[in-house]
Amino acid sequence: VRSILLNPGPVSLSEGVRNAVASTDLCHREAEYFDVQDEVITGLLQVYDCERQAWAAVLMGGSGTTAMEAMLASLLPSHSRLLVIENGIYGERLSRIAEIHALEHAAMRLDWGAGIDLAALGELLGAGGFSHLAAVHHETTTGRLNDVAAIADLCEQHGVSLLLDSVSAFGAEAVPFDSPAVMAVAATANKCLHGIPGLAIVLCRRKALEQAPTARSLTLHLPDWASHQARRSTPYTPPVNAVLALSQALRELRDQGGWQARGTHYRKLAGQVATTLGALGVDPWLPAAESSCALRSYRLPPGMDYNALHAGLKQRGFIIYAGQGGLFNELFRLSTMGEISAYDMARLQQALRAVIAGR
Numbered sequence: 439v440r441s442i443l444l445n446p447g448p449v450s451l452s453e454g455v456r457n458a459v460a461s462t463d464l465c466h467r468e469a470e471y472f473d474v475q476d477e478v479i480t481g482l483l484q485v486y487d488c489e490r491q492a493w494a495a496v497l498m499g500g501s502g503t504t505a506m507e508a509m510l511a512s513l514l515p516s517h518s519r520l521l522v523i524e525n526g527i528y529g530e531r532l533s534r535i536a537e538i539h540a541l542e543h544a545a546m547r548l549d550w551g552a553g554i555d556l557a558a559l560g561e562l563l564g565a566g567g568f569s570h571l572a573a574v575h576h577e578t579t580t581g582r583l584n585d586v587a588a589i590a591d592l593c594e595q596h597g598v599s600l601l602l603d604s605v606s607a608f609g610a611e612a613v614p615f616d617s618p619a620v621m622a623v624a625a626t627a628n629k630c631l632h633g634i635p636g637l638a639i640v641l642c643r644r645k646a647l648e649q650a651p652t653a654r655s656l657t658l659h660l661p662d663w664a665s666h667q668a669r670r671s672t673p674y675t676p677p678v679n680a681v682l683a684l685s686q687a688l689r690e691l692r693d694q695g696g697w698q699a700r701g702t703h704y705r706k707l708a709g710q711v712a713t714t715l716g717a718l719g720v721d722p723w724l725p726a727a728e729s730s731c732a733l734r735s736y737r738l739p740p741g742m743d744y745n746a747l748h749a750g751l752k753q754r755g756f757i758i759y760a761g762q763g764g765l766f767n768e769l770f771r772l773s774t775m776g777e778i779s780a781y782d783m784a785r786l787q788q789a790l791r792a793v794i795a796g797r
């Protein structure tokens with residue numbers, strides 16, 4: 439029996455996407471591949487109705503972190519002063535990327551899971567020391583959904599450009615593409631979009647690509663990937679099968695009603711899980727209203743450690759996710775991304791009752 443993945447990506451695949459992965463053999467220098475590549479680029483722009491004149495969707499081999507690194511390393515001008523908001527592992531990773539590429543940066547450091555104080559952020563930006571802000575949309579460390587619409591408004595107000603890590607939000611949460619402050623958004627194929635791992639995605643304003651500095655990396659330079667992809671080319675071998683999978687996954691997302699419908703579906707499943715856990719005396723670690731639609735974190739059941747909970751559920755065909763770092767002994771995470779049927783959900787609720795009530 440296949441396991442249902444309740445980790446925040448890679449996700450359990452639909453039959454359609456699974457079949458698309460190995461549907462055909464394609465040379466990445468042939469027209470047949472570029473047809474699929476074009477379809478995926480168009481499909482990615484359509485998810486949030488991004489205007490082709492203003493936005494480019496850029497694909498490259500790699501994981502979500504590749505998209506984050508490509509975004510910061512290739513788009514930040516050399517004299518930029520970057521502020522990074524850290525309220526989890528991924529915010530800290532943005533700072534680490536800035537450090538490695540020797541980009542001038544400072545961090546707004548918060549506890550993992552803490553909400554962002556918008557007044558304090560407004561003051562920091564208002565002081566005029568920063569040209570760019572990098573922020574995580576859904577902080578998967580804890581499930582916290584950061585208020586990126588309000589952050590984008592603050593950026594617009596203070597003339598600051600915003601780079602977003604929407605890796606675990608793109609495809610299911612609202613992304614503020616309408617804000618003129620947003621210059622780039624990092625995403626991945628294998629989270630809310632329901633493709634397979636291997637494909638990093640950055641949506642960027644064409645203006646940002648045109649104004650990009652000289653390359654800081656050979657393989658991560660977005661203007662290079664974008665200009666090749668615009669002329670039905672690719673600089674290096676792309677993960678062809680991941681592109682095939684994503685083209686099918688984007689069709690399914692569209693047929694299922696787009697990102698809003700996907701978010702609503704995730705939220706419904708997350709609510710069912712929360713209700714079941716609540717009845718078992720397991721409390722949310724973060725309130726549902728502050729959590730993303732895709733993932734919630736819960737306190738470990740009293741008297742049960744993560745390894746026991748994980749093993750019990752794995753034996754019943756479900757893979758949950760641990761807390762990172764110091765949170766390992768405090769919380770567990772459960773994501774309802776991916777192809778999860780009503781039958782899977784009923785079985786999951788049964789498994790949670792058996793493992794937690796039977797401890």
Ligand SMILES: *Cc1c(COP(=O)(O)O)cnc(C)c1O
Nearest residue numbers: 501502503528576578603605606
């Ligand atoms: C998953 C994730 C990433 C990237 O992780 P990879 O393991 O590199 O795919 C980046 N940011 C956030 C918010 C994520 O959830």
